[in-house]
Every structure is written in C-alpha cells, then in structure tokens.
Amino acid sequence: MTQQLERILILGTGLLGASTGLALRSAGYSGSIIGWDKDGTQSHIALGAGAIDSVTSNPVETARESQLILLATPVYAILDWMKQLAPVLTNDHLVTDLGSTKAQITEAGNQLFNQRGRAGFLAGHPMAGKEVSGAQAAEAKLFQNAVWIFTTDENQPPLQPDAMHHASEWRAWVEKFGCRTLDLDAHRxxxxxxxxxxxxxxxxxxxxxxxxxxxxxxxxxxxxxxxxxxxxxxxxxxxxxxxxxxxxxxxxxxxxxxxxxxxxxxxxxxxxxxxxxxxxxxxxxxxxxx
CATH class of the missing domain: 1.10.3660.10 (6-phosphogluconate dehydrogenase C-terminal like domain)
Structure with missing residues (x-):
C-alpha cells in the first residue's frame, strides 16, 4: 500500500507502545517512529530493542511534525495528552490511543478533536497484553490473532478528509499486525x-x-x-x-x-x-x- 504515515510518535513506550513499534517494523513500516515516556528508562529500552528510532525531549513539537500520534499510556494520562495536543494539532494529524476503557476517551476525542481545523481522533483498544509491564516485555507478535477495537459514540462527527485517510492507513497497519478489527460503541x-x-x-x-x-x-x-x-x-x-x-x-x-x-x-x-x-x-x- 502507498505509505502516507511517514512519521509516527508513540507517547508511552511501555509494553503496548513498544510492542506497537516492533509490530510496525515487523509488518514492513519504513517511516520514522519516535518515542517518549515519562520514565526515560523505558524509552531507551524501546530504542535499544528497535521499537523506536529516536527519543524526543519535546513531545508536543514532535507531535506537530508527525502524521500519527499514538497515546499508549494509562487512561488518565491519555486524557491529559489529549488536552495538551488538541490546541496545537491540525486537520492533517490523526491521534489514536490504546486505552483500556473507552467511554471517557471517546467522548473527549469528539469534544477536543474531530472538528473543522482540528486533528482527527480514532479511539482504539487492542485486546492484548501481559501481566507484566514495561518495554523489556514488548514483542512484535503481541497483537497476532488479537482483536483491535475502535470505538465511537452517537455524537461522533465524521473525520476530516486527511484524518480519514490516516485512519484508513492506520487500520490497514493494525490488520497487518495480524489483528481483526472491530468497531464498537464506546459504552458497550x-x-x-x-x-x-x-x-x-x-x-x-x-x-x-x-x-x-x-x-x-x-x-x-x-x-x-x-x-x-x-x-x-x-x-x-x-x-x-x-x-x-x-x-x-x-x-x-x-x-x-x-x-x-x-x-x-x-x-x-x-x-x-x-x-x-x-x-x-x-x-x-x-x-x-x-
């Protein structure tokens, strides 16, 4: 497929974030993957494992320079990042997440993003993981044969054209990880x-x-x-x-x-x-x- 997502920022390079980076590389992604984690040890472990190409010290500026921003932190940190990023991103960006609960995240996504002039937001949750955390436990095959859920709600506006294109490409990469995708109401x-x-x-x-x-x-x-x-x-x-x-x-x-x-x-x-x-x-x- 033609690759338009040339630069991906992963905020949170623990188990799921680092595994996503590894899965992207294993699936043939050739663009840049930049990482950040509040625990610098985690981002450098992810860097050493090849899950990311570099570590940023300025994640907001790096988000501006990326097409896709993946929020791979605990739920409240995801909500905090959404508030920080909404004013600085534009409609040629797509923000997506790996949060384990979706109602609050999906609602916030529709309020902060998915509007004219704002970045698109695609709420996601891969049904995969381990009982241990951290980049040291990451693996490219973590998502194989898993279901990757994308959630919406009744008030969701349509994505703007650029964000919709990025969302389609992101879904295609998820399927190349070996996942089956499922669209589901966030409350359900x-x-x-x-x-x-x-x-x-x-x-x-x-x-x-x-x-x-x-x-x-x-x-x-x-x-x-x-x-x-x-x-x-x-x-x-x-x-x-x-x-x-x-x-x-x-x-x-x-x-x-x-x-x-x-x-x-x-x-x-x-x-x-x-x-x-x-x-x-x-x-x-x-x-x-x-």
Missing part, C-alpha cells in the same frame, strides 16, 4: 470488558492477596500449589498503575460485575452439598465448549 465496549477483562483481573488480584494473607508464609505452598494456583494467580502480578485508572473510569460496570460474582460465589457456597453444584459446572463447561 466498557460494559463488555468489565466482564471479560476487568473482572478476571480483580478476581485474580483478590484471590492472590487472600492466599498471601492466609497461607503465603506456608513452606509447603510451592509444593502443594500446582497449575490451578499458577493460572488463577498469574494476573495477580499486574501493575496497579494501569489498573487504578481502569477502576476509576469504569467503576460502575466493574462494581456491577464484582457484585454479580459475589452473589454467584455465595450460591456456590450454599450448594456445595446439593445437585445445583453440578449445574454450575455444566454451565461453565457449556461456555468453554462454545
């Missing part, structure tokens, strides 16, 4: 990920913390704990720095999911000696098979 996105992503994380965090409190100092724990323990507590090592913003920006949906889980666990507790326990296992097996 947040409802769904509360169940399939956020609830598993908070369940694992609670379980891991509980085990630490109850038997964490038991010398036999390593021998007794097998695959079930490893799998169920794997997400327990996820960083608070990212999940804090997710909890604050999707509180209602996450709280509803946790409440429903509490009720389901209470139902299991009350039916450990009844045939209804079998029904729960059958329901779980049906979901896994489907």
């Amino acid at each position: 996105h947040d409802e769904l990920v509360a169940w399939v992503s956020h609830l598993p994380q908070f369940l694992s965090t609670a379980l891991t913390a509980l085990i630490q409190d109850e038997v964490g100092d038991a010398p036999e724990l390593t021998a007794v704990g097998g695959r079930a323990l490893r799998e169920m507590t794997r997400l327990g090592s996820s960083p608070y720095s990212m999940w804090r913003d997710i909890a604050l920006t999707n509180t209602e949906a996450i709280a509803a999911a946790i409440h429903a889980l509490e009720q389901r666990l209470a139902h299991l507790r009350e039916n450990l000696r009844t045939p209804e326990l079998r029904e729960e296992f059958e329901q779980a097996n049906h979901f896994r098979k489907s």
